[in-house]
Every structure is written in structure tokens, then in C-alpha cells.
Amino acid sequence: MRYKLFPHWKGGVPAWGMHVSRFLFRLCVFLGVLICYLLAPQRLDLSRPWREIGLIAPGHILCVILLVTMSLLHLREPGMSMGRLKQYSRYARLDPQCDPDALRSAMRRKNLGALKVLAVWLAGNAVVAVLYFRGRIGVAELVLLCAFYYLSDIICILFFCPFQLFFMGSRCCVNCRIFAWGSWMMATPLALIPSLLAWAVVLLSLSLLIRWEYHVFRYPQHFWRGSNCSLRCGSCTERLCRAKLYPPLNED
Secondary structure (H helix, E strand, O other), rough: OOOHHOOOOOOOOOHHHHHHHHHHHHHHHHHHHHHHHHHHHHOOOOOOOOOHHOOOOHHHHHHHHHHHHHHHHHOOOOOOOOHHHHOOOHHHOOOOOOOOHHHHHHHHHHHHHHHHHHHHHHHHHHHHHHHHOOOOOHHHHHHHHHHHHHHHHHHHHHHOHHHHHHHHHOOOOHHOOOHHHHHHHHHHHHHOOOOOHHHHHHHHHHHHHHHHHHHHHHHHHHHHHEHHHHHHHHOOOOOHHHHHHOOOOOOO
């Protein structure tokens, strides 16, 4: 049956069970926040005092989950994808025959794609900010959007990523220049909420982004499969591309 659903999924079952478990967990988190939004949206209002919405309100739980998730990423959690680990020298197997000019050309393409994604993301969330400051949506809607982004991050890895398909042109998520951008993206709506807990999530996500971008600048050879053998299909143990709703792209 899986071959009919995903005709490019060939061979055995890929080693992505941990990613699937994360998807199921994030789906449960999103559904929990959605149910709370439908039944008691005031409990998602992080701008209200704790005594009004409860010490263990769904909005607080979501922020704590994000803080723990991002802290583990700083600590290189077990089962972390090579898509994120490639920034570290110990996980890179550099090709001594790599052409420096080809590397520079590849990174220019990747950086251009990243700028396009940044522009689209900021423009889309600027609309959200305008709606918020005009009173069309409230804090509860921002928290729900954050939970949706939290789920969408793993959906992009496993099933469908519009940024990869339309902007980055990466062969797979492991090769993606913006693989670690998910943290600050999911925290974007929280930046609008006047809450110390929300801002803590935002600051932690930005620390992950800064760390990632520093490594991109300092070690560009880690981020291209032409220079890093660990990113090539022959070295891959995750096979994330096999569950995508579109075949792997030809080049990155």
C-alpha cells in the first residue's frame, strides 16, 4: 500500500521512527491547544496574570514544551537529524577534492534561497502582527498559531515543505540550508505577546538561530553535499525524503 501512496518510497522502512513519534507528540500538543481555544480561549492568554488563567494553563504548558525542546537542541539531543548536526565539525566528513569555486557558488544559491524564505516568512507574519495590533485577533490566536507552527515544523521534515520545494531547491531536509530555522519560526507569534514566558521562548529560539548562522558563515563546507560526504545519499540513514509527497529534487 505504501508504494501506491508514495511511488518514490522504495526499499525497506527508513530509520525515521523517532521523527514519526515527534510528529504524533506535536499533533497531540496542537490538538490540545486547539480544543482549549474552542472551549476556553482565555486560558491561552499569556498576557493575563497567572492567577486568572491558572498556574498550569495550556498556554504555559506549550511554552514550557518549547523551552525544553529548544534546550535539548542546544544540547544535541539523542536522535538529532544530520540536517542539524552538520553544523558541527565532528559530524562532517569533508571531501578533500571539493572545488572551492563550486562550494562558493552552491552557498550563494543556498543563501539566496534563505533570503527568499526570510522575506516570505516576515511578510506573512507581518500580516498577523497587523491583525493583532488592530484588535482583529488576540493573544489566544497567537498561541494557537504558535502551536500550529510547532506541528508544521515536523510536517515540513516528514511530508511536505513549501520552502524546500519552492525556494531552497534542496535535495532533502538533511541538505537544507535553513533546517534549524524551525525554532525561531515557531516562536515568531510569541514575540508579539507581552509575557516574560513567551519572550523567553523567543530569546532561546534566537540563540539557536544565531548559533546556526554563525556556523554557516564560519564553516560553509559543512552545509553542501558536494563538500560534506555526510550529506550524500550513500551516507544517509534517515531517508526522510522517502515519505515526502513529492520526489527528491535533482540538485541543491
